[in-house]
Amino acid sequence: xxxxxxxxxxxxxxxxxxxxxxxxNDVTLSVPPGITxxxxxxxxxxxxxxxxxxxxxxxxQGEITVLGxxxxxxxxxxxxxxxxxxxxxxxxxxxxxxxxxxxxxLNGVDERQATEMARRALETVDxxxxxxxxxxxxxxxxxxxxxxxxxxxxxxDLFILDEPLAGMDPIARRKTIRLIKEWGRAGKSVIxxxxxxHEIESMTANILxxxxxxxxxxxxxxxxxxxxDEHPHTVYIKADQTRALARQFLADDGVLSLTFEDxxxxxxxxRPDAFYARLTALAASGEFGTIHEVTSPDDNLQAVFQYLxxx
Amino acid sequence: MTPPATxxxxxxxxxxxxxxDLSLGQMLWSRRSVFLAFLVGGPVLLAAGIRVVxxxxxxxxxxxxxxxxxxxxxxxxxxxxxxxxxxxxVLGVFYGxxxxxDEVDDKTITYLFTRPIPRAAxxxxxxxxxxxxxxxxxxxxxxxxxxxVAPIGGTIGEAFxxxxxxxxxxxxxxxxxxxxxxxxGARMRRPLVVxxxxxxxxxxxxxxxxxxxxxxxxxxxxxxLVPHAMPRDSPxxxxxxxxxxxxxxxxxxxxxxxxxxxxxxxxxxxVEKQEYVLEQ
Numbered sequence: 001x002x003x004x005x006x007x008x009x010x011x012x013x014x015x016x017x018x019x020x021x022x023x024x025n026d027v028t029l030s031v032p033p034g035i036t037x038x039x040x041x042x043x044x045x046x047x048x049x050x051x052x053x054x055x056x057x058x059x060x061q062g063e064i065t066v067l068g069x070x071x072x073x074x075x076x077x078x079x080x081x082x083x084x085x086x087x088x089x090x091x092x093x094x095x096x097x098x099x100x101x102x103x104x105x106l107n108g109v110d111e112r113q114a115t116e117m118a119r120r121a122l123e124t125v126d127x128x129x130x131x132x133x134x135x136x137x138x139x140x141x142x143x144x145x146x147x148x149x150x151x152x153x154x155x156x157d158l159f160i161l162d163e164p165l166a167g168m169d170p171i172a173r174r175k176t177i178r179l180i181k182e183w184g185r186a187g188k189s190v191i192x193x194x195x196x197x198h199e200i201e202s203m204t205a206n207i208l209x210x211x212x213x214x215x216x217x218x219x220x221x222x223x224x225x226x227x228x229d230e231h232p233h234t235v236y237i238k239a240d241q242t243r244a245l246a247r248q249f250l251a252d253d254g255v256l257s258l259t260f261e262d263x264x265x266x267x268x269x270x271r272p273d274a275f276y277a278r279l280t281a282l283a284a285s286g287e288f289g290t291i292h293e294v295t296s297p298d299d300n301l302q303a304v305f306q307y308l309x310x311x
Numbered sequence: 312m313t314p315p316a317t318x319x320x321x322x323x324x325x326x327x328x329x330x331x332d333l334s335l336g337q338m339l340w341s342r343r344s345v346f347l348a349f350l351v352g353g354p355v356l357l358a359a360g361i362r363v364v365x366x367x368x369x370x371x372x373x374x375x376x377x378x379x380x381x382x383x384x385x386x387x388x389x390x391x392x393x394x395x396x397x398x399x400x401v402l403g404v405f406y407g408x409x410x411x412x413d414e415v416d417d418k419t420i421t422y423l424f425t426r427p428i429p430r431a432a433x434x435x436x437x438x439x440x441x442x443x444x445x446x447x448x449x450x451x452x453x454x455x456x457x458x459x460v461a462p463i464g465g466t467i468g469e470a471f472x473x474x475x476x477x478x479x480x481x482x483x484x485x486x487x488x489x490x491x492x493x494x495x496g497a498r499m500r501r502p503l504v505v506x507x508x509x510x511x512x513x514x515x516x517x518x519x520x521x522x523x524x525x526x527x528x529x530x531x532x533x534x535x536l537v538p539h540a541m542p543r544d545s546p547x548x549x550x551x552x553x554x555x556x557x558x559x560x561x562x563x564x565x566x567x568x569x570x571x572x573x574x575x576x577x578x579x580x581x582v583e584k585q586e587y588v589l590e591q
Contacts (some may be wrong), residue, residue, distance in 0.1 A: 018588060054425050055424075055425070056421065056424055056425065056586070056587070057586050057588070058586055073430075073583065073584075075320050075426070075427045075428055075429060075430075076319070076320045076427055077427075078425055078426050078427040079427045081425070083421070083425040085418075085421045085422075087418040087421070087589065089417055089418035089419045089421070090419065091333075091337055091419060093336075093337065093340065094336075094337075102329075102332070102333045103422055103426065105329050105332070105333075106321075106326065106329055106330075106333075106423070106426035106427070106428050107321075107426060107427055108321040108325070108427065150422065
């Protein structure tokens with residue numbers, strides 16, 4: 001990134017309210033090219049900001065520009081943007097290939113070319129084998145990946161990813177993080193939201209901290225890294241052999257507690273980096289069957305934000 | 312940063328065609344279509360029942376209030392009372408009000424509104440899918456009813472021209488009602504309630520009130536297109552006489568076309584301007 005590089009997203013006294021509820025409050029920011037992490041607990045205003053950036057919402061006050069242009073009612077900008085929304089919503093009866101093809105066709109591409117682009121996108125997210133399966137039959141992780149496929153299929157310059165790793169298994173997570181970093185290296189820009197610092201940190205050092213509709217801080221992730229380490233990190237894991245997997249964690253120094261909820265194990269760890277690395281290695285070994293879901297509640301970050309707001 | 316690309320936004324027409332492609336299959340196999348297929352199946356069952364009863368009767372002609380009516384007149388009555396007054400408006404309400412609302416409820420609207428197409432094209436494409444879907448539901452049902460009822464006391468060929476006119480008239484009705492309710496769906500809260508009140512409250516009441524208010528209905532123009540000579544000396548004929556005295560066929564067609572175009576244009580404009588806030 002060069003110091004003079006124009007902002008990919010710029011907001012000037014941007015506010016958004018829903019009736020009496022404030023979603024975003026007088027935000028002024030300038031997002032440089034490259035990868036930027038938008039970090040905040042649930043309800044902090046991340047999705048509102050994402051929806052303003054993607055032109056789904058109109059600012060109540062202030063203005064926002066994306067790639068130098070106003071985004072509201074400016075559909076031509078979507079040629080250059082790819083959006084992966086947070087919600088788990090699909091045309092369930094379509095196959096992954098049909099769905100991605102149909103969306104790519106809306107970019108003005110003919111059927112044959114759209115199918116080819118969709119196939120490539122599905123290959124990128126490792127869904128080639130499941131391309132012909134109905135989305136309704138996809139696992140949570142596959143659904144996340146097919147959303148990523150529709151985001152990248154038309155080769156946009158700017159990716160807006162709202163909680164893209166939620167629900168992915170460790171291997172898909174690692175691949176997606178690698179993919180995002182590759183986009184950054186290829187000169188694309190990415191704005192990625194999460195409520196998990198660890199995830200954001202693995203993609204970029206450049207972050208925007210958001211809470212209660214305000215930007216708390218912009219800049220380097222390492223500055224708040226020490227704070228998060230003081231708070232235990234909770235991870236929820238669903239696997240074929242949850243109990244056998246949990247036994248592997250008992251020996252880890254960083255693991256503070258283990259509890260079982262339905263068919264999942266909830267782990268509290270003081271060293272999330274080491275824990276995720278171990279989890280990925282265990283998933284890759286296949287020793288404990290498939291790891292279906294890895295999620296992290298936002299309590300971790302909430303604790304840090306409470307600390308930040310108080311101090 | 313990559314320099315701005317020189318993409319031109321696809322035209323409304325091209326985008327409409329692509330949304331139509333995307334939506335038709337979804338709409339045809341939706342739970343709504345299955346449910347409404349039962350509704351349009353009702354007249355077919357009724358016609359089959361009448362056919363069986365009339366076959367058992369020596370004269371072969373069913374009676375309405377003591378007067379014997381032939382198959383052609385019976386078919387006309389069914390078209391008017393079941394299709395024009397109930398099925399077509401109900402299909403219009405249930406599909407028309409949900410064109411965009413379904414995507415919002417399912418939270419899939421995001422995928423369509425973050426693509427380089429005019430937002431209005433989403434509504435227009437879905438409206439076209441609605442037309443094809445409802446025509447595919449209604450017209451076969453009418454044809455079945457015709458073949459079951461028309462031979463009673465007559466021949467199939469005798470009333471065939473009226474069948475063709477009926478099919479055209481119903482397609483025009485679906486076009487007009489669908490557009491009106493697409494506007495209601497794009498513009499109003501609780502569109503289904505508004506649509507049902509319009510269909511079963513406003514229209515029947517206003518149609519029997521003397522004066523100009525009846526011009527603010529779709530049924531007023533649609534009834535002028537009904538090609539049937541109705542049976543006399545029965546409550547049905549009395550009922551139909553109440554509705555008579557409508558505009559000429561060209562005036563009706565022009566009015567219905569104007570209603571459809573204006574309602575769709577307003578609906579498209581609303582979709583362009585409106586924000587859709589999805590529940591997380």
